[in-house]
Amino acid sequence: MTVLASGSKGNSTVIASSRTRVLVDAGLSCRELLRRMAVAGEDPARLDAILVTHEHQDHIAGLAVLARRLKIPVFFTEPTHRAWVRMLTPRTTMTYAKWLDHVQREKEARATAIAASTPTCIQTAGLAAQLAAQSEAIASVSAEAAALNRSDDSNITLELPVDPDEEELCSPEPAEQKAEQKADPTHLPAVEYFHAGTRFSIGDIDITPFTIPHDAADPCGFVFEAEGIRMALATDLGYMPPNVKAALKRIDVLLLESNHDLEMLRDGPYPWSVKQRVLSRVGHLSNDATAEFLEKDYDGGASWIVLGHLSESNNAPELARLSAEQALGNQPTLLGNRIVLAGQSVPLDPITL
Structure with missing residues (x-):
């Protein structure tokens, strides 16, 4: 040890x-x-x-x-x-009204895509399942977001990899792979x-x-x-x-x-x-x-x-x-x-x- x-x-x-x-x-x-x-x-x-x-x-x-x-x-x-x-997933700040509008547009877009490519008997169940999963995920994020970034000391400065060059200095990966990783932390x-x-x-x-x-x-x-x-x-x-x-x-x-x-x-x-x-x-x-x-x-x-x-x-x-x-x-x-x-x-x- x-x-x-x-x-x-x-x-x-x-x-x-x-x-x-x-x-x-x-x-x-x-x-x-x-x-x-x-x-x-x-x-x-x-x-x-x-x-x-x-x-x-x-x-x-x-x-x-x-x-x-x-x-x-x-x-x-x-x-x-x-x-x-x-x-680690970036979040966009928006008003509640905008958020509702955004969710509604996403539902409609998914419904349209599913309707165009899926038989009717499968479509209804699949869409319902997707919408239920989305609702559950949103509720989960809202409930837990405040507790995710904890440390034991509210006043300390953590040793965090916040330097934008941290990935470059610590990783030998090609530039294009680094760009992908920065897009998905x-x-x-x-x-x-x-x-x-x-x-x-x-x-x-x-x-x-x-x-x-x-x-x-x-x-x-x-x-x-x-x-x-x-x-x-x-x-x-x-x-x-x-x-x-x-x-x-x-x-x-x-x-x-x-x-x-x-x-x-x-x-x-x-x-x-x-x-x-x-x-x-x-x-x-x-x-x-x-x-x-x-x-x-x-x-x-x-x-x-x-x-x-x-x-x-x-x-x-x-x-x-x-x-x-x-x-x-x-x-x-x-x-x-x-x-x-x-x-x-x-x-x-x-x-x-």
Whole structure:
């Protein structure tokens, strides 16, 4: 496990066996991800796939450019992929009256096209199905648009690929292919779907995704298993439900969220609405919640515990570490666990078993 970045400004981790390498999330720009991989001794050309936990910007900022640059598939759940596509698809602002007129013209045009090319018995059912699908899509976009571009910190500047030269600097593709990709920012070399609770494999790494409580379309944590070693990643969750506790059994390396200190968050600079979100059951784990899990539900199996997604505004590394160490210290049999902290600005040294 090599944590390239962990926090509100961007998240990305390499999970590797001797034969397979998977990048979990791509929450920094393509150039920054490549730079950090070089610093950590990771060869981007050896990556086999990108795996996405959820669609918030601090987890997918460099996703499309990096996937195109490396020509590797991206694994999503289908709802996460749809949410990501909607987030990147350009939208036109118009009045409600214009929108109704636009929808009506589209319906009439489709009806005319279908009538000209389809037998009458098929025409009615096909048109009805198309119109129903369009209505559902419009309703879905309206309901979810406000929640798509989330990060954990409303005040931070994300490491986003907003530079118009980002694609040129990070991609060796011909000019005409770049033009096509800019016209469709959601273009990916390949997309693969997985389902929470259903095990699948990338190369020789077996992956079990599990549902986590977070305010995204279909967020997941993961357990990775290869060569008799099990690693797990569980961040961006508002609390520890039974399914997550069950998933984090018999783990050798555990990356676990320890996002905020409760007092620092309550007294800190965030607007109250953001504080409520972070504290909610679809927000983020506090140091106290992480410590409670380690003390009461953790089975002690991990050689390494990596505390991740620490808030730069509402936490301090020494507080997160102390909280976890005290929780483990209450159980002498767990004192062999080594605790390290993943940071935002530099990669963590690779953890190899």
